[in-house]
Structures are given as C-alpha cells and as structure tokens.
Amino acid sequence: MITMDDIIRDGHPTLRKVAEEVSMPPSQEDIELLTSMHEYLVNSQNPETAMKYQLRAGIGIAAPQINVSKRMIAIHAKDEKDQQHSYTLFNPKIISHSVEKAYLTSGEGCLSVDEAFPGFVPRYSKITVKAMDLQGKEVKLRLKGIMAIVFQHEIDHLNGVMFYDHINKKDPYYVPDHSIAVER
Known part of the structure; x- marks a missing residue:
C-alpha cells in the first residue's frame, strides 16, 4: 500500500524529469504499481x-x-455533476484540446506540494486523451471541466511540470481571455 511517506515532495529531482514510456503490454510489476496508486486515491478519500x-x-x-519516472497516472475524482470517474492509465497523451481555457476557482493543490500557491492555473477546458488501460488496450477519452483539469495536472507530472509553473507570476489571479471558471 502506498502511504504519504512514499510521495516525494516538491524540490525532488524526479518531479522535474520527463518520465519514460511504459512498454506494452505492461509488466505485472507496473500493473501492480498503478493499481496501488489508484488504491491510495480511493483510501485517501x-x-x-x-x-x-x-x-x-x-x-x-x-x-x-512516488519516485518512479514512468508514464503512469491514476485518477479517482467526481465531476461537476457528482459522477465518480476512476482511471488507471499508462502512457496518457493529450491528442487534441480546445482553444477555450478553464481554471479552478479554488486554485490547484498537489500531494507533492505542502505549501499553498495562490492563483489560477489556466488549463484547456476540453481535451482528448489517448492512453493504455491496465490490460494494455488503447482507450480514448474526451474530457471537459474538472476532469480535463485533473488529467492535465497529472500529465504535467509526466513531463516534469508542476501546477504552479502555470500561475501568472505578476498577476496570480489573472483570468485569460476565453476562459471559464470551474468550481470544486
């Protein structure tokens, strides 16, 4: 079981690396790791x-x-309609996105970041993601609102990008043109 002790903190070099692709079909070890990442989220809620x-x-x-530089993400979140969404994905990639932006009115947080970074994090309001599931089958997801934001946050981790990198340094609460506010 993954615990808070397994989660590395901001400043750790692994968080700034571009993660490696996971070879398909996934190994049993990778499947177990991704499954336990998902279990952490379920347990944490x-x-x-x-x-x-x-x-x-x-x-x-x-x-x-968790200091594993591989392209794997787990998501367990509710959308704006309180519908539960659960994903365990290898090699997720954004293949298209909207021009329109979206941001969480409450700002974003991160399990690896202990301090608060006030400000809006502009993201695409709609994205299409291609990835591989636990069985190594390709999935294509069309996401919007909170789910699009969560996916972009996690995919950023695979590219060595932290959420606060997107906050406007001069004006943290700057709202980009053509953007929608998303409540959490």
Whole structure:
C-alpha cells in the first residue's frame, strides 16, 4: 500500500524529469504499481481509512510523485455533476484540446506540494486523451471541466511540470481571455 511517506515532495529531482514510456503490454510489476496508486486515491478519500493511515486526500497521482519516472497516472475524482470517474492509465497523451481555457476557482493543490500557491492555473477546458488501460488496450477519452483539469495536472507530472509553473507570476489571479471558471 502506498502511504504519504512514499510521495516525494516538491524540490525532488524526479518531479522535474520527463518520465519514460511504459512498454506494452505492461509488466505485472507496473500493473501492480498503478493499481496501488489508484488504491491510495480511493483510501485517501475515505475519512476513516485516511485518518487511520494518515493519508492526505488526493484525486489524482502520477508515478513520478512516488519516485518512479514512468508514464503512469491514476485518477479517482467526481465531476461537476457528482459522477465518480476512476482511471488507471499508462502512457496518457493529450491528442487534441480546445482553444477555450478553464481554471479552478479554488486554485490547484498537489500531494507533492505542502505549501499553498495562490492563483489560477489556466488549463484547456476540453481535451482528448489517448492512453493504455491496465490490460494494455488503447482507450480514448474526451474530457471537459474538472476532469480535463485533473488529467492535465497529472500529465504535467509526466513531463516534469508542476501546477504552479502555470500561475501568472505578476498577476496570480489573472483570468485569460476565453476562459471559464470551474468550481470544486
């Protein structure tokens, strides 16, 4: 089981590396690691389990955050309609995106970042992602709103990018033209 002790913190060099592609079909070791990343998210959202194991709640995690520089992400989050979405993906890649931007009105946080970084993080409001599932089958996802934001946050981790890199340094609450506010 992955715990908070397994999650590396901001400043660790692995968080700034471009992660390696996972060869397909995935190895049993990679499948188990990705499955346990997903289990962390599910457990972290259960108040009793989170308290028992001292887990910080998360809705997404990328392998580089546990010091594994491979292109793997797990997501367990609810969309704006309170629908639960769960994904365990290898080699996710954004293949298209909208011109329109979106940002979380509450700002973004990260399991690897302990301090708060106030400001808006502009993202694409809609994206299409291609990836491989746990069985090594290709999946194509069309995402919008909160789910598009979560995916972009996690895919950034695979490219050595942190969410606060996107915040406007001169005006943290700058709202780009053609952007929509997303409540969380």
